[in-house]
Amino acid sequence: MNRTCYAGEVNDCLLGKKVTLCGWVQRQRDLGGVIFIDLRDRSGIFQIVFEPESCEEELLRIAKNIRSEFIIEVVGIIRKRSNPNPNLPTGYLEMLASELTLLNESETPPFLITDNTDAKEDLRLVYRFLDLRRPFLQKNVIFRHEVVKAIREFLYKEGFIEIETPMLIRSTPEGARDYIVPSRIYQGKFYALPQSPQLFKQLSMIAGFDKYFQIARCFRDEDSRSDRQPEFTQLDLEMSFVNEEDIYDITERLFCNIFKTCLNVNIQTPFQRISYLKALTEYGTDKPDIRFEMKIEDYSDLFKESSFPVFQKTIEDSGRILGIKIADGSNYSRKEIENLQEWMKEQQRSFRLQETGFIWLKSNNQEIQGTIKKYVSITEASLLNGRIKETDLLVLLAGKESEISSQLGVLRNHIAKTAKLIDKNDFKFCWITDFPLFKWNEEEQKIETEHHPFTQPNMDDYREGYLSEEKEKALKCRARCYDLVLNGIELSSGSIRNHDPKIQYKILEIIGMSKAEIDRRFGFLLDALKYGAPPHGGIAPGIDRLVMIMLGLDSLRDVYAFPKTSTGLCLMTKAPSEVDKEQLAELGINLVSKNVEKKETG
């Protein structure tokens, strides 16, 4: 290695010194006599100058033929620039070259390698190795490394043991679709790629490792989104002899440490705790963004005698009239209010939601104005004046509670975004607690687990007999389960697990598995629980999402070195691909042609 320092790290200390830089040519500017080359490496850009007065002819000849993305090694003296470039951190210095080695040429790249490149993302994904040269992605990839490093260092200090768990595992029937891998030795049988190391981390606890973690790759064969990739990384963490408080404590200290180390941001602790029901009632979602207030409030009582037909109907149908107050919304123009109405309608149409009227009211000198002004009685007006300020704009929806509260939840986020209520540098965590253990699947008419079937029920509810096949009882049973939400995005779920095999059996039975099926699929786990399983629990924060939020980005693809498209393709390697007939034959696999399938089903 001849390089003596990185391009972005050249500073005053090196003035007058001879240094060697290696890297890529960002740009060459040949002014006829003097030639400039901007050299780029992962640290930044530095200007090299070649002068006819002080450079040999051969050196000038090589420099003249240098093109973008050529790889060069250059030696020279660092000096101050007579006309600094304020746009570059190193713009006040330059190197007067004395030696130049062309290490490799480059074809003209298909797109400009700078942060404000004009190429579209699909092209950049084909040439991801070029895209990754852009400072933006270099910064993201390195930042991600810093986050993972901070996590490891913190957990090592806390006495956690890093354990690798297998990638080729038994297919688990519950939850997301598995990626499956055919077995050659056992034809007709398949491994699955893990959706998470869930069972192995529990088994690690039973094995006595006490505090486990892993930066684990997880695979789920479901459709992607901008915040979802088919393979993703979790910090998987589990501890024995713990309750919820222990998990909250270690998680809060971990995140404080990550944000302090990587962003120099102080995170407020303890994280606010919000029960699942309260989250749904006040925020209309189980992943509330608590960076702003604007909570959902119930106005049903206020309008119970209303002369407005829609309200009358709603009250009759035991629906609700819910609303949010937009602070400083009273000065919204007609146009702004219309835009909100239009946006709401659009949402309802495209998500096929119940179409409710959009009602707005405001108070001006004690006088109520708005869509249903003429229906507001004197009593109602005075009650309203007690609840809204002159600066507020009140938006009301009437209908079935579950529907309108989630719509208000979405509206709440929309307003916060458009009214710029959110500070980009604000990070607010909260715990969502007291989730139900089960939920009702209307389509299949069966009970399912809300989180996963290894979550322990709330022991009070267990003693009340709610752990039952009876739907009414089961749906009342709370779980020892918690979500960690950051800025309105679900970062993580965790729970205290079942260590009592009887309870574990019961839960699997309630979700409709026969004893034989339980033994076949989860026999190893239930066996393990019988041989001295300690109480244990854990959590598994998503690293990709965490890094995305920390960097203020909207797309997960910007925090993966090598992401897939929204349809699960790797445009660079063209995966997935067909395989040789021989490979399939070895696995005992016959392909069913797509056309045949179409004929049969059509």
Added chain:
RNA sequence: GGGGUUGUAGUUCAGUUCGGUUAGAAUGCCGGCCUGUCACGCCGGAGGUCGCGAGUUCGAGUCUCGUCGGCCCCGCCA
């Protein structure tokens, strides 16, 4: 499985309404000139399977049907 949107020089786009001569621009690339640029400048040049395949038509980048990609979203994601 469904909805929306998109595909034209290497790249980003215009042209599609209402079919009609040789498909344009910017940028990049190549050549020449240029001694302080930094998105260098000036002059010149090359560069096109209009995603692919059928169809309608005297004639299709433009209309119809199919198909293959990209992006966003619903469903799905214990």
